[in-house]
Amino acid sequence: MAGVVARSLNMAVRTASRRGIHVSAAVRGDHDMTDPIEHATGVEKYELLAKQAGNDDPFFLKSYSRGAATKEEPCIVNAMDTFRLVGCVCHEDDTIIKWMWLCEGAPKRCACGYWFSLKVHPAPEKFAMPL
Template sequence: MPAVVSHRSLASEASPEDYGYYPDPLEHATGREKKMLLARLAGDDRYEPKVYYRAETSTKERPNLVPSHFPDRIVGCMCEPDSGHVNFMIIRKGVPKRCECGHWFKAIDADPESV
C-alpha cells in the first residue's frame, strides 16, 4: 500500500486584500469606551494616568500638590529613581501626608474644566 504524503504550505504573511483589514476599534466601541477613544483622538488625555514629578525637597508646610476631583486620591511614589517598587498611599484633600522616603504630598481641588 503506497504511503500518502501531503505537504502543508504555510503563509508567511496574510494579505489584507485576501483576508480583509483589521476593524477600527472606534467603529465597534460604544458608550464610555467610545467617549474615551474620541477624547484621546481630540487630544484630551483626562482618562490616561498622569505622571507628576515631585519636588527635590518637600516639607509638611510645602508638600507636593496633587490635583483631585474627589476627597481622596491614590498616589504612587517611586522613592528611589532606580527603584522597581512603587509606594502607594491614599492622600486626602487639605491633609499633608508623608511618604516612607520623607516626601510630603497633599491633594488639592482640581480645575473644574479638566473634567
Template sequence: MASLYGRIVASSARRHVLSTSYRFASTKVTLADPLEHATGLEKRELLAKVAGNDNPFDAKVIKRGAGTRAAPNEIPSAFDARLVGCVCEEESTSITWMWLHKGEPKRCECGHWFNLVHKAPV
C-alpha cells in the same frame, strides 16, 4: 518532461496571481474607524486622546516637585481617595505606598508632602 511540468506550474501560478489582483483591483477595501464602533468608557477615552489628552486616567508617572507642607505635590483624582506610590530615593528599587484622601495632605516617609486635588472624570 520536467520542462513541461515547470511551464504548467508557472502558467497556473501566473493566472492565479493575475486573477487575484484583477479581482481586488476594482474594489476598494477600507477599515472602519475605531471611534465609530467604541462605546462607553472606551469611547470617552478615545475622544479624550483625539482632543489631545494622551493621559486621560492620570496613570503616568508624575515627577515629584519640592513637596513642602506649604506647597505639596498635587495628585489629581476624580475620587475622594487614591493610592499613591512614592520612590523616595532616586535609585531605590522599592516603592512606598500610601492612601491620599481629599482635603488631607499627607507626608511620605521621605519627607515629601502630597495633596489630592479634584479632576473631572473621563
C-alpha cells in the same frame, strides 16, 4: 506488509497536503478598516475622544516627577474620587515603592519627607458616556 504500510502513509500525506487555503481577506487589499472611534462605546470611546482632543491622560494614570513637594507647596495628585492610593519612589535608585492613601483635604507626608495633596476632578457620568 511493509509496502502496504508505506503506501497507506503516502496516501495519508497526499490527502493532508491537498487541503485548500482560504485567502480571501488578503486578496481584498483595497479595503481598509474603519476608524476605531466608530466602533468604540462607553469608557473606551470616552478615552479615544479625549486623546483626539489632546488629553493623552484622561483618567490620570501616568506617573510624574514630584518636584519640591514641601509642606507649603505639596505635590498635587489628581484623582476622580475623594481618595487615591499613591506610590512614592523616595530615591531614584530605589527598587521599592512606598504606598500611601491620600484623602481629599488632608495633605500627607511620605517617609522620605515629601508632601502630597489630592485634587479631585469630576468623573464622567456613567449614563452620559458616548455611544
